[in-house]
Amino acid sequence: MAPGAALTWTLADGVAVVTFDLPGEPVNKISRAVKEDVLATFEVLERDRAVEAVAFFSGKPDSFIAGADIAEFVEITSAAEAERLAADGQALLERVAGFSKPIAVGIHGACLGGGLEFALACRYRVASDHPKTQLGLPEVQLGLLPGAGGCQRLPRLIGARAALDLILAAKLEPAARAFRLGIVDELVHPAILKDVTLAAAKRLARGWRPQRRRRGGLVAWLLDRNPLGRRLVFRAARRQVLAKTGGNYPAPVAALEAVEHGLRHGIREGLKREAQLFGQLAVTDVSRKLVQIFFATTALKKDFGIPSPPPPVAVTRLGVVGAGFMGAGIAGTAVAQADVDVRLKDAGLPQVAKGLAAAREVLDDRFKRRRISKYEYTRLVAQLSGGDSYAGFGRAELVIEAVFEDLAVKQAVVREVEAATSEGAAFASNTSTIPIHRIAEAARRPEQVIGMHFFSPVARMPLLEVIPAARTAPAVISTAVAFGRRMGKTAIVVKDSPGFWINRILTPYMNEAGHLLAAGVAIEEIDQLMVHFGFPVGPITLLDEVGMDVAEKVAGVMHAAFGDRFAPAASFAGMVKAGRLGRKAGKGFYRYAGGKKGGVDTAVYEIIGTQPNGGPRPAEVIQRLVLVMLNEAARAVGEGIVRSPRDGDIGAIFGFGFPPFRGGPLRHADDLGAARLVGELERLAERYGARFAPSDVLQDQARRGTKFYS
Numbered sequence: 001m002a003p004g005a006a007l008t009w010t011l012a013d014g015v016a017v018v019t020f021d022l023p024g025e026p027v028n029k030i031s032r033a034v035k036e037d038v039l040a041t042f043e044v045l046e047r048d049r050a051v052e053a054v055a056f057f058s059g060k061p062d063s064f065i066a067g068a069d070i071a072e073f074v075e076i077t078s079a080a081e082a083e084r085l086a087a088d089g090q091a092l093l094e095r096v097a098g099f100s101k102p103i104a105v106g107i108h109g110a111c112l113g114g115g116l117e118f119a120l121a122c123r124y125r126v127a128s129d130h131p132k133t134q135l136g137l138p139e140v141q142l143g144l145l146p147g148a149g150g151c152q153r154l155p156r157l158i159g160a161r162a163a164l165d166l167i168l169a170a171k172l173e174p175a176a177r178a179f180r181l182g183i184v185d186e187l188v189h190p191a192i193l194k195d196v197t198l199a200a201a202k203r204l205a206r207g208w209r210p211q212r213r214r215r216g217g218l219v220a221w222l223l224d225r226n227p228l229g230r231r232l233v234f235r236a237a238r239r240q241v242l243a244k245t246g247g248n249y250p251a252p253v254a255a256l257e258a259v260e261h262g263l264r265h266g267i268r269e270g271l272k273r274e275a276q277l278f279g280q281l282a283v284t285d286v287s288r289k290l291v292q293i294f295f296a297t298t299a300l301k302k303d304f305g306i307p308s309p310p311p312p313v314a315v316t317r318l319g320v321v322g323a324g325f326m327g328a329g330i331a332g333t334a335v336a337q338a339d340v341d342v343r344l345k346d347a348g349l350p351q352v353a354k355g356l357a358a359a360r361e362v363l364d365d366r367f368k369r370r371r372i373s374k375y376e377y378t379r380l381v382a383q384l385s386g387g388d389s390y391a392g393f394g395r396a397e398l399v400i401e402a403v404f405e406d407l408a409v410k411q412a413v414v415r416e417v418e419a420a421t422s423e424g425a426a427f428a429s430n431t432s433t434i435p436i437h438r439i440a441e442a443a444r445r446p447e448q449v450i451g452m453h454f455f456s457p458v459a460r461m462p463l464l465e466v467i468p469a470a471r472t473a474p475a476v477i478s479t480a481v482a483f484g485r486r487m488g489k490t491a492i493v494v495k496d497s498p499g500f501w502i503n504r505i506l507t508p509y510m511n512e513a514g515h516l517l518a519a520g521v522a523i524e525e526i527d528q529l530m531v532h533f534g535f536p537v538g539p540i541t542l543l544d545e546v547g548m549d550v551a552e553k554v555a556g557v558m559h560a561a562f563g564d565r566f567a568p569a570a571s572f573a574g575m576v577k578a579g580r581l582g583r584k585a586g587k588g589f590y591r592y593a594g595g596k597k598g599g600v601d602t603a604v605y606e607i608i609g610t611q612p613n614g615g616p617r618p619a620e621v622i623q624r625l626v627l628v629m630l631n632e633a634a635r636a637v638g639e640g641i642v643r644s645p646r647d648g649d650i651g652a653i654f655g656f657g658f659p660p661f662r663g664g665p666l667r668h669a670d671d672l673g674a675a676r677l678v679g680e681l682e683r684l685a686e687r688y689g690a691r692f693a694p695s696d697v698l699q700d701q702a703r704r705g706t707k708f709y710s
């Protein structure tokens with residue numbers, strides 16, 4: 001970047017209107033070069049007598065500043081270097097905070113990380129009330145902390161409790177909530193953002209001091225403003241952080257320390273500690289992995305999974321067949337996220353009514369959490385409709401089926417949908433195991449058939465597997481990926497093979513949990529060990545969540561497709577017969593009362609046929625569960641089930657919560673090393689059977705000394 005290229009300014013009635021527009025980049029980010037530019041610009045503004053105040057804007061259409069340039073962190077090799085980077089960022093913002101002329105910022109679009117730290121250093125903040133305007137300090141999500149003064153300025157502005165809530169959870173707040181919290185001073189329509197910010201700058205130049213009301217009343221005073229209350233706040237936050245991260249993520253703990261240190265010892269000392277901790281965090285393996293995930297995810301946003309993808313069809317009306325839990329989830333999420341008309345179809349009106357009510361719950365939830373206004377809610381609810389025929393499907397550009405997981409049923413649905421839709425409409429199946437080409441065999445237009453595998457609950461699970469069959473048209477692939485993204489999903493394009501990617505690698509892991517139960521390991525021990533490893537829940541809890549009937553069906557399909565290696569664990573066999581389907585049935589491995597999960601139901605051991613007796617050592621339990629998955633993941637990569645290790649890792653992290661700090665199963669395999677994995681798998685195979693036999697891919701890597709990521 002040429003010096004002086006990012007910031008430009010003009011003078012308007014005594015106010016320097018500064019525009020930050022990083023050339024050639026989709027978003028503004030604060031790199032070393034940008035820091036120089038800011039310093040040089042402010043130098044000139046300081047000297048120019050005609051300038052009485054500054055109004056600062058972004059030149060990007062829908063984003064303000066995305067934070068510090070994350071690419072620079074990748075190149076850092078030592079903690080000292082990272083600490084210097086933070087100290088330089090702090091020095092820049094000290095210059096902004098101490099600037100002799102008042103600065104007002106007009107924020108429209110994402111204002112994140114270093115971008116918000118910059119805004120906090122300015123005298124006055126105006127934000128547009130546009131949905132794209134979001135503010136937050138997401139650094140802990142990258143394994144870092146806000147290192148340019150964010151851990152100091154935010155708690156001083158809005159109180160320790162509210163600041164910790166934002167920083168520790170990496171929360172992004174819509175502008176309206178940021179206004180309520182006191183982060184921004186004024187909330188305006190985007191059309192008048194510039195004028196209002198300029199007017200504020202002018203008033204500030206004339207000596208106006210904006211009054212900031214302390215928020216939160218007496219409770220905030222008791223908890224935020226006196227040392228005893230504050231100690232309580234920090235103690236509770238620390239407890240929560242440790243419970244949530246299981247000690248696997250150092251960043252939130254460090255952020256907590258930076259905030260506390262600053263409030264106890266003053267801003268100077270706080271900044272110093274903040275920079276030190278930033279330095280330490282930036283070179284941790286956890287941060288490196290989380291930064292890789294960030295870049296992998298952003299790269300996926302532009303990747304349609306095929307070379308030279310044709311433009312996607314713009315979907316305005318979606319047809320959904322099957323008003324069960326999945327169908328309703330797809331319908332509700334499509335309306336809420338993609339703002340399309342949805343027509344939901346099922347065999348009978350009572351099912352349709354139930355499905356529409358469930359779909360509406362997605363909107364209810366958004367409204368309750370104030371993510372959408374009453375007006376938006378009413379408008380979106382009106383876009384949901386349904387019936388027991390295909391009426392209304394004629395205008396749909398895309399139809400997604402989520403009917404019973406049975407080939408004949410799905411083939412019948414394809415035929416019906418083809419008869420009811422236009423020639424160009426794409427047909428997507430939400431099957432989790434049935435090969436898409438088998439479903440397409442029944443179609444008159446097989447090139448329009450594709451798989452879109454959502455995860456349950458659809459509104460919350462971030463992954464979508466898009467599965468083209470051999471004959472699927474490229475435009476249908478682009479359309480499915482683009483629509484999945486509009487629904488807020490991270491989409492990976494995977495090969496048409498039983499179980500695709502997620503169920504392919506998850507099934508052996510679930511089966512292994514069953515083998516361990518049979519070997520006498522207690523239910524809660526298996527779950528606790530995997531949570532300790534970093535999964536959000538253990539495999540037995542996951543079975544209860546997915547539903548034992550669904551899991552049994554998946555396991556059966558996978559067994560038929562891949563043979564003995566996927567033989568289901570005998571210990572699971574009686575669960576479905578006993579009606580222990582999991583959470584939805586109110587009983588599974590655990591007890592459920594009023595929708596809440598209770599303890600293990602020990603009556604289950606009777607059905608399993610083994611009582612807990614200690615079983616293998618914890619280290620062996622972890623090894624069996626993890627290695628069986630890594631081995632299958634390696635094998636599936638060898639078969640081209642995912643197009644790259646990146647897709648495989650992002651899929652596993654977003655699909656079922658493979659621990660992000662381990663970077664995904666393939667990064668984790670690289671970290672352990674193929675030679676070690678092969679050795680351990682051989683030992684397990686000898687002891688427990690051929691299902692552990694090391695895959696050709698790992699054996700080949702071990703021989704050649706290669707990895708998934710070079």
Ligand code: 3H9
Pocket residue numbers: 026027029063065066067068069070071085086087089110112113114115117138139142144145146147148150295298299301
């Ligand atoms: C920080 O600020 C630390 C400080 O506290 C202390 C420092 C001392 N850096 O996502 P998109 C790229 S840490 C580098 O597709 P969208 C992105 O990779 C930072 N690159 O757009 C992509 O590149 P490409 C804290 C960045 O509209 C392109 O921009 N901030 C950065 O869907 C477009 O991105 C964050 O963690 C960055 N900071 O979403 C925010 N941001 O075109 C990270 C974006 O080559 N950013 N890029 O593929 C985001 O969350 C989203 O990008 C954002 C836009 C919401 C801003």
